[in-house]
Amino acid sequence: MTQFRDRLLNFYRARPITIFVALGLLAATGALLGTLLLVSIFEHKQEARNPFFRVVELTDQTDDPAIWGKNFPLQYDDYRRTIDQVRTRYGGSEAMERTPTQADPRSVVAQSRIEEDPRLKIMWAGYAFAKDFREERGHAYMLDDQTYTERQKVAQQPGTCLHCHASIVVPYEKAGNGDLVKGFEKFNQMPFAEARKLVTHPVACIDCHEPTTMQLRISRPGFIEGMRALKASQGIKDYDVNRDATRQEMRSFVCGQCHVEYYFKGPEKRLVYPWANGLKVEQILAYYDTEQFKDWTHADTGAPVLKAQHPEFEMWNQGIHARSGVSCADCHMPYKREGATKISDHHVRSPLLNINRSCQTCHKWSESELLARAESIQERTLHMRNLAMDALVELIGDLKAARTANPPPPELDRAQMLQRKAQFYLDFVEAENSYGFHAPEEALRILGESIDFARQGQLAIRPATGQPVPQASSLEDQCTVTR
Amino acid sequence: MVESENAESSIKPATSVTVLLAIVLALAIGSTVGLGAYTFTYAHGASYFSNDPAACANCHVMRDHLDAWVKSSHRSVATCNDCHTPPGFVSKYFTKADHGFFHSLAFTTGAFHEPIQIKERSLRVVEAACRRCHQDVVHQIDTGTTSPLAMSCTRCHVDVGHMN
Numbered sequence: 001m002t003q004f005r006d007r008l009l010n011f012y013r014a015r016p017i018t019i020f021v022a023l024g025l026l027a028a029t030g031a032l033l034g035t036l037l038l039v040s041i042f043e044h045k046q047e048a049r050n051p052f053f054r055v056v057e058l059t060d061q062t063d064d065p066a067i068w069g070k071n072f073p074l075q076y077d078d079y080r081r082t083i084d085q086v087r088t089r090y091g092g093s094e095a096m097e098r099t100p101t102q103a104d105p106r107s108v109v110a111q112s113r114i115e116e117d118p119r120l121k122i123m124w125a126g127y128a129f130a131k132d133f134r135e136e137r138g139h140a141y142m143l144d145d146q147t148y149t150e151r152q153k154v155a156q157q158p159g160t161c162l163h164c165h166a167s168i169v170v171p172y173e174k175a176g177n178g179d180l181v182k183g184f185e186k187f188n189q190m191p192f193a194e195a196r197k198l199v200t201h202p203v204a205c206i207d208c209h210e211p212t213t214m215q216l217r218i219s220r221p222g223f224i225e226g227m228r229a230l231k232a233s234q235g236i237k238d239y240d241v242n243r244d245a246t247r248q249e250m251r252s253f254v255c256g257q258c259h260v261e262y263y264f265k266g267p268e269k270r271l272v273y274p275w276a277n278g279l280k281v282e283q284i285l286a287y288y289d290t291e292q293f294k295d296w297t298h299a300d301t302g303a304p305v306l307k308a309q310h311p312e313f314e315m316w317n318q319g320i321h322a323r324s325g326v327s328c329a330d331c332h333m334p335y336k337r338e339g340a341t342k343i344s345d346h347h348v349r350s351p352l353l354n355i356n357r358s359c360q361t362c363h364k365w366s367e368s369e370l371l372a373r374a375e376s377i378q379e380r381t382l383h384m385r386n387l388a389m390d391a392l393v394e395l396i397g398d399l400k401a402a403r404t405a406n407p408p409p410p411e412l413d414r415a416q417m418l419q420r421k422a423q424f425y426l427d428f429v430e431a432e433n434s435y436g437f438h439a440p441e442e443a444l445r446i447l448g449e450s451i452d453f454a455r456q457g458q459l460a461i462r463p464a465t466g467q468p469v470p471q472a473s474s475l476e477d478q479c480t481v482t483r
Numbered sequence: 484m485v486e487s488e489n490a491e492s493s494i495k496p497a498t499s500v501t502v503l504l505a506i507v508l509a510l511a512i513g514s515t516v517g518l519g520a521y522t523f524t525y526a527h528g529a530s531y532f533s534n535d536p537a538a539c540a541n542c543h544v545m546r547d548h549l550d551a552w553v554k555s556s557h558r559s560v561a562t563c564n565d566c567h568t569p570p571g572f573v574s575k576y577f578t579k580a581d582h583g584f585f586h587s588l589a590f591t592t593g594a595f596h597e598p599i600q601i602k603e604r605s606l607r608v609v610e611a612a613c614r615r616c617h618q619d620v621v622h623q624i625d626t627g628t629t630s631p632l633a634m635s636c637t638r639c640h641v642d643v644g645h646m647n
Contacts, residue, residue: 040591041522
């Protein structure tokens with residue numbers, strides 16, 4: 001001890017200034033770190049106190065998301081990131097360069113699905129989708145991709161498309177002199193090019209949020225009317241989604257405004273969600289059959305066929321996540337932390353790109369395990385989708401030959417209707433953007449039935465072989481396995 | 484003795500430079516202590532020695548957990564400390580110090596996994612707490628497993644304390 005004291009004293013004697021400076025620096029570093037901590041605590045306390053600062057007044061006329069972004073910079077920053085093009089194993093879009101032209105100034109597009117799988121061209125023969133169909137990209141591209149698709153050139157598209165391809169609240173209200181539904185009806189009857197001039201932004205804040213309270217709000221007449229029809233079929237009269245839905249339901253309903261199956265009804269081209277019988281594929285097809293609706297006549301077979309369009313909301317409704325009360329936003333816009341505040345991630349994207357926040361909040365497994373689970377569902381769905389696609393293409397081939405036969409087979413009409421069914425069922429999974437994940441068992445059931453319809457259609461028109469075909473119904477009677 | 488006297492007498496008289504430096508040093512140490520004391524008070528440092536669940540939400544991250552605990556089945560029988568610290572003064576305050584330091588570091592630097600995942604040592608503390616109160620029940624279930632985490636209570640009863 002004495003030795004140590006002596007050494008210290010000796011050192012002090014030799015270099016008194018060094019000792020002072022070293023201790024001073026140590027204290028200063030302590031003060032520096034202490035100040036850093038204090039400021040950090042102060043900032044976090046402020047963040048926790050004020051979730052946002054109102055620097056501009058937002059009204060029902062404010063449709064520019066950049067203005068909303070002044071009050072909500074974190075959400076706006078994430079929203080802008082939907083320009084990202086990222087592939088997952090089975091889904092997602094890839095940025096493909098193209099040379100811009102006068103007619104189509106896009107320098108980047110997504111990969112062409114009909115080039116990836118030419119069977120799609122056979123399925124859609126005679127319809128605009130056989131000309132141009134690319135993988136969907138993020139929200140940021142919805143307006144441009146609809147404006148410049150080749151489908152616009154081969155068929156006259158109505159203004160109805162903008163119900164979901166643009167931020168439409170303000171344009172509808174302007175066109176309807178303050179009446180959203182009147183504006184909707186006006187837009188539906190315009191040609192696309194004319195209606196296109198009246199909109200500016202892709203989907204924006206105002207399409208889901210009430211501007212003064214930020215509460216979720218349904219703005220799309222198609223969804224309001226579709227839900228009313230669906231609830232009426234369940235015995236609930238006069239359902240008003242903005243009045244009767246819970247907060248958690250709204251976290252899915254705002255997405256269901258657009259990610260649904262739909263058709264344009266009658267010469268007014270009114271957008272209708274075909275839910276009057278229910279949301280399942282057979283209920284939707286029954287609705288179309290009752291309405292005697294077809295999207296087009298198949299060029300090769302003459303069948304009155306239908307195109308399914310991204311029925312994500314319907315498919316999710318049949319799955320375990322919907323049953324457990326998990327909303328679209330829970331996985332596609334999971335909560336995230338920014339300092340001491342908690343916000344919804346407005347970078348809407350595949351949960352597979354954000355597994356920790358999307359899945360691990362409930363599922364306490366490693367990211368690789370969760371990814372493997374999701375991909376195994378998608379891989380199985382893709383396999384069955386390919387089998388169903390082959391079956392459909394073979395039915396179309398048989399029908400094409402049968403039409404030219406003389407005399408045509410007596411069951412030709414029935415086979416055409418089976419094509420309509422097989423095709424709609426297949427497309428219901430094909431056009432759905434989750435490769436089965438939203439409802440794995442339901443997706444496989446639909447594809448299984450699609451294959452059955454296609455093969456039944458082939459059987460119906462195959463040349464007589466002299467062998468009696470066993471009737472499925474009589475075999476079913478012998479079957480002892482009951483449901 | 485003689486040497487020592489020599490040593491002390493040979494300390495040079497304070498020059499004006501050393502006096503100045505000594506004052507600066509005193510000021511620096513004083514401000515660090517003062518700043519530390521203020522930061523400690525401002526951040527409700529003393530509350531971390533308490534048993535009050537609200538203290539855990541001081542640093543904001545645990546806000547959701549606290550909100551969920553208020554609605555949970557355990558709110559009237561167990562506070563945060565009852566499940567997340569072991570019994571016994573030394574082990575309790577060692578765990579508090581350990582959590583306190585690493586949680587503060589993680590939250591201040593922002594370097595932590597989302598969603599927050601419990602460390603294995605902390606999970607063992609929680610598991611032991613479940614078993615301490617519910618031993619009559621657990622005793623009849625838990626026969627023959629080797630590791631205490633092989634059959635973890637919270638793997639199934641995930642929302643008894645707080646969801647997530």
